[in-house]
Structures are given as C-alpha cells and as structure tokens.
Amino acid sequence: MSAPPIETVVVDGLALANELRAELAKRIAGHIEAGRRPPKLVVVLVGDDPASASYIKGKQRACARIGMDSAEHHLPASTSQKQLLDLIDTLNRDTGVDGILVQLPLPKGINANAVAEALDPAKDVDGLTPMNQGRLLLGEAGHRACTPLGVMEILRRNEIPLEGALAVVIGRSAIVGKPVSLLLQQANATVTMCHSRTRDLAGVCRQADIIVAAVGVPRLVQRDWVKPGAAVIDVGVSQVDGKLVGDVDTDGVCGVARIVTPHRRGVGPMTITLLLCNTLDAYEARLAG
Numbered sequence: 373m374s375a376p377p378i379e380t381v382v383v384d385g386l387a388l389a390n391e392l393r394a395e396l397a398k399r400i401a402g403h404i405e406a407g408r409r410p411p412k413l414v415v416v417l418v419g420d421d422p423a424s425a426s427y428i429k430g431k432q433r434a435c436a437r438i439g440m441d442s443a444e445h446h447l448p449a450s451t452s453q454k455q456l457l458d459l460i461d462t463l464n465r466d467t468g469v470d471g472i473l474v475q476l477p478l479p480k481g482i483n484a485n486a487v488a489e490a491l492d493p494a495k496d497v498d499g500l501t502p503m504n505q506g507r508l509l510l511g512e513a514g515h516r517a518c519t520p521l522g523v524m525e526i527l528r529r530n531e532i533p534l535e536g537a538l539a540v541v542i543g544r545s546a547i548v549g550k551p552v553s554l555l556l557q558q559a560n561a562t563v564t565m566c567h568s569r570t571r572d573l574a575g576v577c578r579q580a581d582i583i584v585a586a587v588g589v590p591r592l593v594q595r596d597w598v599k600p601g602a603a604v605i606d607v608g609v610s611q612v613d614g615k616l617v618g619d620v621d622t623d624g625v626c627g628v629a630r631i632v633t634p635h636r637r638g639v640g641p642m643t644i645t646l647l648l649c650n651t652l653d654a655y656e657a658r659l660a661g
C-alpha cells in the first residue's frame with residue numbers, strides 16, 4: 373500500500389510578509405511619536421531593465437506603506453563605474469540615509485563587486501559588502517542578504533525543524549545560495565550545497581528534509597525529487613514563453629511536500645520585507661550611536 377498523500381501547505385508569502393510589515397510599521401510609528409525622523413532607504417537603478425524598474429517600484433511602495441521614507445536615483449545605462457561610486461560615496465556620507473540598495477544586475481562595464489565594496493557596511497541593507505558577507509561567515513552580527521533571511525523566516529513561521537535537518541541548497545550565488553547555506557548551517561542544519569555540476573542532483577534532493585532551489589532552471593525540482601514531508605522553498609524565477617516560472621514544479625510536489633512556496637506570493641514579498649527590516653535595524657543602530 374502506498375502512503376496517503378500529504379496535505380501540502382502552499383505558503384502565502386504575502387500574508388507572512390504583511391504580518392511582519394505590521395510589526396515594522398508599529399516600530400516606526402513609535403519613533404515618529406518620539407519626534408524622530410522616519411528611517412530612509414535609497415534605491416539606485418542603473419539602466420532600463422523593466423524587471424529591475426518594477427522591483428524597485430515594489431520596494432518603494434512597501435516603504436511608503438509602513439511609514440518609511442524612500443528615494444530613487446535612476447541613472448542611465450551609460451553611467452560609468454566612477455560616477456556610480458561617486459554617488460555611493462555621497463549617500464554613504466548623507467546622515468539622512470539609513471539604507472542603500474543598488475539594484476542588480478548592473479550594466480556591462482560596471483563591476484558589481486567594486487560597487488559592493490564601496491558601500492558603507494552599516495548602510496548595506498542588502499548584505500552584499502565583503503564586510504557583511506565576512507561577518508556572516510564568522511557568525512558575527514551584520515546585515516544579512518534579504519532573500520536568505522526571508523527563506524529562514526518562512527521556515528521559522530511554518531515551524532520547520534532545522535536542528536539536525538538535512539538541507540539541500542541548489543545554486544551557489546553570493547546573494548542567495550551561499551548565504552542561505554550558512555544561515556541554515558548556523559541553525560544547526562546539515563547543509564549540502566549543490567550546483568550545475570552536482571552529480572545525481574535528484575538523488576541528493578531525495579534525502580533532503582529541506583530543499584532551497586535558487587538556480588533559475590524552470591521547474592527543475594520535480595515530484596519524485598522530494599521526500600515525503602520535506603519543506604520546498606522556491607527562490608528561482610525564469611521566463612518561459614513570456615510567463616514567469618520558478619525552479620520547482622509546485623503543482624507536482626503538492627501531496628508530497630509538507631510546505632512549498634509558490635513562485636508568486638512566495639519568497640518575493642518576504643525578500644522585500646526583510647529589506648525593510650534591515651533598513652529599520654540600520655536606522656535604530658544609528659540612533660543608538
């Protein structure tokens with residue numbers, strides 16, 4: 373007899389995000405009542421990538437809804453690295469700015485690592501500076517990247533046990549794969565970091581209590597890759613025939629996984645929320661001197 377199907381929870385990332393945003397709004401209202409200025413996030417967009425422009429608008433809307441100030445610097449695709457670094461230097465020095473986010477990807481000719489190195493780590497609410505990445509590696513306090521934080525918050529709020537769990541992370545980017553692997557390991561999971569050269573990826577995933585797919589291969593993770601009761605987190609986004617799809621066959625894993633995040637209203641709203649959270653933390657750290 374085969375095991376009965378599992379009732380999979382399809383995580384409503386927007387509902388979770390709204391819970392967290394309500395908590396952040398309360399914290400900000402407390403500061404305003406005490407006569408302080410609101411926290412401020414500055415977003416920098418270079419070039420005209422429509423997806424990036426849309427993400428930035430979403431971030432600014434989210435700021436406004438919780439009472440956080442935001443500003444946008446939209447620079448042309450022809451901007452030189454020096455011009456961008458000069459702007460970052462100005463923003464680093466501006467005491468009215470708490471968080472700075474430079475939207476990725478950057479146009480060819482601008483080195484994203486040089487940009488990350490130029491940011492003041494205290495204002496690096498994306499957790500991308502070498503200082504903050506190093507602090508994560510060392511287990512010291514610092515800003516962590518927002519998507520990895522969002523993934524951890526989804527696991528926590530769905531009461532997925534991490535201690536001793538086998539976690540498989542697919543993808544080794546500096547913005548998701550590597551930092552989420554470290555956060556899972558720091559929460560006492562045993563982590564396997566997989567990538568395009570991993571042998572028998574399906575077999576590795578079948579062992580996993582937690583799968584985090586962040587590789588950008590449409591519907592890579594299939595039903596028969598998932599152990600019954602596993603938590604499946606889909607971070608990937610790709611375009612197929614003009615439609616956005618994730619790294620997980622969401623419908624396929626329903627009935628096998630304990631939870632799955634859909635590619636829409638899944639991790640995305642949590643990423644934005646953790647950006648707000650990092651910015652508010654940066655503001656409060658400035659207040660505390």
Ligand code: GUN
Binds near residue numbers: 477518547643
């Ligand atoms: N582009 C896609 N995701 C992100 C992100 O989390 N941060 C930045 N800066 N750019 C991105």
